[in-house]
Structures are given as structure tokens and as C-alpha cells.
Amino acid sequence: MSKKGGKFSPEDEAYFEELEKETRKEARLDRKIAKRRDRSQYKKTDQDKQKKTNDLHENLSVQKEDLQRGRVIAVGGERYVVSSEGKEIYCYLRGLLKKDRTRLKNLITIGDFVLFELVDGGEGSICHVEERRSVLARSDNLSRRKQHLIAANLDMVLITVSAEQPGLKPSLVDRYIIATRKGGMDAVIIVNKMDLLEEYEGLDEYIQEFVDAYSKLGIPVIPVSTKTGEGIEDIKALMKDKASVFSGQSGVGKSSLINAITGLNLLTASIVEHTQKGAHTTTAAKLVELEFGGWVIDTPGIKSFGVWDLTEAELGSYFPDIAEIGQKCRFQPCLHDHEPSCAVKIAIEEEELSFMRYESYIALLYSLREKHLRR
Secondary structure (H helix, E strand, O other): OOEEOOEEOHHHHHHHHHHHHHHHHHHHHHHHHHHOOOHHHHOOOHHHHHHHHHHHHHOOOOOHHHOEEEEEEEEEOOEEEEEEOOEEEEEEEOHHHHOOOOOEOOOOOOOOEEEEEEOHHHOEEEEEEOOOOOEEEEEOOOOOOOEEEEEEOOOEEEEEEEOOOOOOOHHHHHHHHHHHHHOOOEEEEEEEOHHHHHHOOOHHHHHHHHHHHHHOOOOOEEEOOOOOOOOHHHHHHHHOOEEEEEEOEOOOOHHHHHHHHHOOOOOOOOEEOOOOEEOOOOOOOEEEEOOOOEEEEEOOOEOOOOOOOOOHHHHHHHOHHHHHHHOOOOOOOOOOOOOOOOHHHHHHHOOOOOHHHHHHHHHHHHHHHHHHHOO
16 A cells, blocks of 8 residues: 555555445345345344253253263264263254254354263263353354354464465454454464565565554564474463464464474365465364363364454444544544544554554454445
């Protein structure tokens, strides 16, 4: 992006117009899907639904003392691997849980603590899901009207990006940061493939701008290379005695990082040269215990990450650097996209605020507007 005479150039304004057009194109399919869906099942809140389910569980014929407690360490279709008292048990959902209609796409996720009954054949029937202390979730890709649980009961989300192959996407990083904070976890940003900096002209300056901008938010940003070993020990120190999840788009090297940290041999893949996208090597997440203390999850890579239950009014609170400057705007509330005398735009023109941060904010703002139009 360029600025001429301390103001946004016509190219910049055209860029944002194109960005808004793209988000509207992506919304067309969702609008068609929404017209065919019956939303009557969503009239009650998820909390009411969950309470009703819990009340049903209390009236089960199975006595609580006959149930076993365990943690879901892997999910595959409608079967779950539950770790309990040193054993791994294949479990499935009891019928009552299957009938529970909420705005959750999946009722159980990796990391959940559950109560289950042993049945014939040594398998288990899950009767109850304990209340989650934290959860990483996103909007369902198809309808965006259901919450897709990714993992639960974690301390930290290791938001993984790569310096190149594929290129770094700040707007995707911010989506993960928002989901992490909404879910009650700490965020850490890992910039992998730092060994590629010498291969791309100007890449070191771009990565340094990213590191500086996000470090100012109080979020640890760790440059890493699995080839040189840079940053690996720093990550291990943060992960010790905590439950963590590696999340990020395909091809950024999440599995390679876990291999380097744990000594495991998870399947990895190279980048598809033509598309600059990673092949999906992790198809199912698994909770792995760490020798040095703690747990870690490697999640499948994703192409898009829709933040669940976020409004335009809330967005600013997740961009504290922009929100602080925005208090000086002439008109309140100001969304900093078209309002006159906007202090945020002035700060960018005077290079007091990272344009990278503003660009990410605007992309999310336009995305939320399209989500509103689809209702």
C-alpha cells in the first residue's frame, strides 16, 4: 500500500473497495443456504438447551457412581477416543445427547472431560459432558449459524504462521486472537520458516513490522525455524505444564513444530507450488501428552476462520491499539472506515499506527457487515 502527500492514494481507496466487493461475493452462497434453513430450532439460548440436557442426564437410569470419567483425546466421525485411568477407550454418544439441538455443530470436541458407561465389547457410551473452562471455536463454514468447537479446556493457543510458503496473513491471525480471547485462553504467535528470509527480498522488513506490531499488544511473538532450531526451546518453555493447541492455515508447519518439540513423527507435507497452499496432512486432531509436562493438540489446517458471535460494536475492543487512538475521533462511535476527521486514519498517515493492523481491522469489519446482511 502506498500513501501520497500524507494521505491515502487512489490505489489504496480502490483496494478497500475491492476488498469489500470480495466479501460480498463470498456471501452469496451463504444467503442462498440461509433461505432454505428453518431457524425455529434456535429460538432458545444455548445455555437453556444445555441446562435441559443436564437435567435429563441427572434422571438417567445409570447411577453416577457407575460412570467413569475421562478426557477426549481424539475425534473421528461419531466415535471418540477417551483417556481414562491410563487406558484409551472408544466411545460413542448416548442417544439423549444426539438429540440435543443447539447451535453447536459438534456436541463434543477434543479436550472435553466426559462421563461414560462401559458397555458390551469394552466400548463406552458418553452420558455427560462437563462444563468447559475454555474453548476454541469458529463459525461453521457452510451456514455460519452454528458454532464449530475445535478444542476445549486449554490454556493457550499457539497461532502459527509462516514467513513464506504460504505467506503471512495478519487478518487470519487477528481472527484467531479474537477467538482465543473470547474462549478464555492466552494467545501466542509463532512465525515459522524464518530460514526463508534470505530467499525473498524485503521479507525480513515485512516480518519485523509484523513482530513489532503484534508484540506491542502484549502477545508473545516467537520467530521459529524447524530447520535451524531457532525458537524451539522458547516454545517448549511456554508449553511446559500447560494444555496447548497449534492452530493456523495449512502448510505453515504445525506438525513439523510438534515433531521438533515432542520427538514424534507426525505426517507432514510440502506446499503445493502452483497454489502456494499446504496439503491437509492433519485430518483429525489428537491430544498428546508431553514428556516435559503438559498436553498439545495439532489441528487440521483451514482455509478460512469465521469468528463466532462477534458484532461490529465489539470488534474495536479486540484492536486495543486502534481503539485507544479512536477515542480522539471527532464523531463517536466511529468505525474508522468512512467517517470524516477520523483520528485512526490520521494516525496511519502520520505513521503512528501500523497500516498492517488497520488493513486487518477493515477486512474483519467488512466481513462482519456481510454476515449481518445475510440474516
